[in-house]
Amino acid sequence: MTDFSDLFKADNDQPARLIHLVDSNRFESWLNEQSEPVRALVGAQKFRGKASEHAILPAQGDDSWSVVAGVANHKKLGTWCLAKLAEVLPEGTYRLSEGAPGAAALGWLTAQYRFGRYRKEDNPVGPRTLLTKDIGRIDTTVQLANAVALVRDLVNTPAADMGPAQLEDAARVLAKRHDAAFTVTKGDELEQGYPMIHAVGKAADKSFAPRLIELQWGDPGKPRIAIVGKGICFDSGGLDIKPASAMLLMKKDMGGAAHALALAQLVMGARLPVRLHLLIPAAENAVGGNAFRPGDILKSRKGISVEIGNTDAEGRLVLGDALARASEDKPDLIIDYATLTGAARVAVGPDLPALFANDDDVAAAVSAAGAEVDDPSWRLPLWDGYADMLKSDTADINNAGEGGFAGAITAALFLRRFVPDDTPWLHIDTFAWRPSARPGRPKGGEALGLRAIFRFLQQRYG
Template identity: 45%
Template sequence: MKFDTDPSALFAARSNKAVPIHTLTKDDMKKPPAALGKEAIAWAKANGFTAKSGQHCVVPDEKGAIACVLFGTGEEGEPQNGLAHGALARALPQGTYRFAKKPKDALAADLGWAMGGYDFARYRKKSAKPAKLVATGGDTAALQVQGVFMARDLINTPANDMGPSQLEKAFRKIASAHKAKVNVIKGNDLLKKNFPMVHAVGRASTDAPRVLDMKWGKASHAKITLVGKGVTFDTGGLNIKPGSSMALMKKDMGGAANVLGLAHMIMAAKLPVRLRVIVGAVENAISGNAFRPGDILDSRKGITVEIGNTDAEGRLVLGDCLTWGDEEKPELMIDMATLTGAARVALGPDLPPFYTHDDAFADALMKRADACFDPLWRMPLWAPYQSMLSSKVADVNHITSGGFGGSITAALFLSRFVENAKTWAHFDIFGWVPTDKPWAKTGGEAQAIRALFAHIERSYR
């Protein structure tokens, strides 16, 4: 696979010339390790290095070359977030570096470095070549970085180059790289094949709506199905968004981007599962045949759905796709979507909520999320709120009439389309970093997929 930032360009083979990176606490600076040498300590102090969290200092040798790098962790012995070393990938001069002492979590340190070095430059001149790190966490880091970069690349690409047809092309490319089988249902064939809600949402666009289906692995293995919301741009439909809310809507296919990143990790690791990926790829556009507030749509499930607001289109697309995936009775079905602003109000941009009835799955996933610094928070599928989706003219309204519990009620709506999967979980992700972090510049982001990969890898090896 080709990535906008080549993950391999951020890692280097072992080298005697690699510059050491020393991780130091504030206490270390009070009583500096003798191994650093008096000159290095004097230089660091002269340049105001106090080892506060995230601070770094480049120490020269007698010839003016880089002798070592000092990296601060504050009060603790390791960075509070194991991905914090990512700041160094952008800050350090071009060259090859290594950790003087293997970090406690070598995989996270490698991931942080590479994720911090990501630079989306498809539409501008690329920055100078990045600094390279001698990896210590093994091959898993490179594999996960590829999945992360894939998700970021897809989200960051603007809608003029990432409509439903281009998303299909990327889908096919990923499938081809892993020898997976692809089936695509497009345009009016969606009505013939019983995907009426996907068709309704996407029919106003000049780029036809479609459902993308990928299968990989042996049929005898555990069935894992990933479902992604692929709304390549969301105008809000006839309930049109204001300009300020439309500016980032290229990221409304972030669910699809993330499930594709996760699928790549699973297939590249050759996990013994039968993987299926389903993406509803549509543009929520405006034209004379756009679906309307008050319309009543049929669904693949046979449930009739009253449209309360055309700007809540993603759950309609997911409803048909989840039904299709559920018909196969998978052991695990995951859906991911940039679904509600309510999730951001509740938990902010960094902490995606997820919903599931399976307590054992939720507990195990939370442990994996904490361990790999891929934060998640379980939210309740609060059954009494189902009444908030009631309709006087259809089986269900797809939104509530009030403003309460929007992320919960969206998840409850989706739950109506799942009955056969042994475990189902819905992830309401943001898919975006609004301000620079050590491991991520502002832009598209992979959320939850490293935690999910860690869980699936452990559960199905």
């Protein structure tokens, strides 16, 4: 994982190059204050004060060369306004000429994330370190960057190296670091206690055997929160097999588990006064002679019988058993993350996780928290009128709605059957992937909806 601790440090007046920030409104007045040689150099670099632009300024007097950078609003720095700089500046140490970087420090850090497990960079650039007088923000920002990097690393890792056993290892490391209780259920115990998780994963090779991974941490006397993450480590679609093009990104189908692990890491790292219960149902949805079939009827931990309308709607099955387990301890709040439906991507695109909630106040608080930390989501309805799409003639419910309509909503309605009506519940249908790069946000695995939920938890419990 990228080491962010050297990239954001306390400003003790050590040598550093200055970064001057301007926006389009301030640019002309700033330019008029500069010497003729500086104006000429800025013009030659075609810098006009627009966001994500920058220019190198010559040394003046005893000062070394410096940088002028364009931002949307120089008085209110957003998360990503310094990210481009962190990607393109030479190795070295920098400080803002005025004020502290605030939220923009996170973008500075995540811009320097690298996934280097399988390939070394040609001519890698060394670290660009940002200084701040606001030393109280350093640890929190580094923890957030580490959580984002954890999601990216897990999602970017190919399925051959990121199966259920490797998800278990990642959770075990987290549990050991924070002195949390750790249990894994698999084999016969999984088949008896969590029949839908077992059914989805039973066709995989033994080295990819399904399991339920659980971590519990914190004071049992504090409010209990359950975080559930879909851990389908590869999704072939099962017997309703996907076309080849649809399998190319299926290493990311454990993106919900990656988010759940990262959120748990943030909660424990901040020592929020809660009793945390992390649950990751981990499996590979493989094709084999013993794979579950369309038309099969599965038992569930909750006792609900489920007819299989499509084996490619497997994520909701493993989540159903995990949500039932989470509910048994009567939590104050349940949160689940899942790369659940293509329908959510059609509805809101790759940048916005689809947010579902059975409590309007909780949903509003999450949306507000997301706006505050530049991590937006978009709420979709738990529309009761679509529940009939999941009717079955032979079981309590079907796992796949008929007609192809409202796929993200019907998936959320399926999950709702496994959550108590009186327990606040958040379901985040996240893409966990960025199809094209933006400053601070490279192409590949991505944390979408992570920082918003953590901010909400801080406000609710912290």
